Amino acid sequence: MPELPEVETTCRGITPHVLCSPILSVIVRDSRLRWPVPDDLSASLTGGEFARIERRAKYLIFHHTRGFLIAHLGMTGSMRIVSPQEPARPHDHIDIGFANGVVLRYHDPRRFGSFHWVEGAVLSHPLLNSLGPEPLSSEFTGRYLHDRARGRSQAVKLFIMDAKIVVGVGNIYANEALFAAGIDPRRAAGRISLARYDHLAQHIKRILTYAINRGGTTLRDFVGGDGKPGYFAQELHVYGRGEKPCTACDEPLRETRLGQRATVFCKRCQN
DNA sequence: ATGCGGACCTGTTAGC
DNA sequence: TGCTAACAGGTCCGCA
Numbered sequence: 001m002p003e004l005p006e007v008e009t010t011c012r013g014i015t016p017h018v019l020c021s022p023i024l025s026v027i028v029r030d031s032r033l034r035w036p037v038p039d040d041l042s043a044s045l046t047g048g049e050f051a052r053i054e055r056r057a058k059y060l061i062f063h064h065t066r067g068f069l070i071a072h073l074g075m076t077g078s079m080r081i082v083s084p085q086e087p088a089r090p091h092d093h094i095d096i097g098f099a100n101g102v103v104l105r106y107h108d109p110r111r112f113g114s115f116h117w118v119e120g121a122v123l124s125h126p127l128l129n130s131l132g133p134e135p136l137s138s139e140f141t142g143r144y145l146h147d148r149a150r151g152r153s154q155a156v157k158l159f160i161m162d163a164k165i166v167v168g169v170g171n172i173y174a175n176e177a178l179f180a181a182g183i184d185p186r187r188a189a190g191r192i193s194l195a196r197y198d199h200l201a202q203h204i205k206r207i208l209t210y211a212i213n214r215g216g217t218t219l220r221d222f223v224g225g226d227g228k229p230g231y232f233a234q235e236l237h238v239y240g241r242g243e244k245p246c247t248a249c250d251e252p253l254r255e256t257r258l259g260q261r262a263t264v265f266c267k268r269c270q271n
Numbered sequence: 272a273t274g275c276g277g278a279c280c281t282g283t284t285a286g287c
Numbered sequence: 288t289g290c291t292a293a294c295a296g297g298t299c300c301g302c303a
């Protein structure tokens with residue numbers, strides 16, 4: 001389940017292997033992703049090359065000679081670099097083959113991911129044009145959150161997971177950041193002080209940055225391996241630890257649901 | 272505009 | 288042991 005650090009790690013991991021090499025072939029074994037893979041994806045890509053790959057939110061944007069490939073990894077998507085001889089495994093849905101002899105292979109068991117081809121202004125694409133700021137940008141601050149939260153009754157956890165507010169904060173990191181900031185995930189977003197939002201924004205940045213740096217140690221996995229950076233479950237304070245003792249006060253952690261997602265917090269440490 | 276539930280999908284885990 | 292059911296979660300969509 002790629003969150004922002006995994007997507008960033010994927011971007012950095014595949015970039016050196018696929019940049020500036022002509023695309024020779026595109027194989028779509030299964031076009032049934034979240035949205036159907038465009039029929040003409042191969043025609044669009046073949047013959048051109050990628051000049052740059054960037055991440056925006058959890059999307060990967062491939063700058064191509066003639067346009068842009070936008071890819072999302074969904075819940076279970078991953079990309080890895082393989083040789084053309086490497087037999088495709090189950091759920092290996094898309095291959096992009098390059099003149100330099102490598103294949104970029106997309107793997108996605110649940111098929112929640114998606115591939116889009118766009119020409120023209122890529123950031124105007126409907127999937128990208130209403131996204132909030134990047135959490136690691138200078139634009140993302142406690143003051144920004146505080147301003148956007150004015151008058152909102154929505155639970156703060158759902159608020160920070162809303163991509164229109166800020167991108168890239170998935171369920172795991174939302175749980176962890178709220179614990180670190182000592183904020184009850186159920187609290188109404190509009191009833192949190194600026195000082196507390198300052199702390200929350202800082203913790204979101206700290207946790208995401210840490211995870212990205214840790215992801216860097218698994219970059220080699222993008223060649224030949226399964227391309228899955230993986231989590232460091234032993235470093236999570238609340239996610240997946242319902243009923244276990246709080247790492248700060250030993251009180252059993254409470255587990256509930258917010259927006260149909262697992263929400264874990266400490267009733268004593270978070271309010 | 273905001274907020275919420277439903278839908279998508281399948282590997283893994285829990286329960287009978 | 289074998290089968291079925293629940294669960295996991297990012298994101299878009301549609302409705303209130």
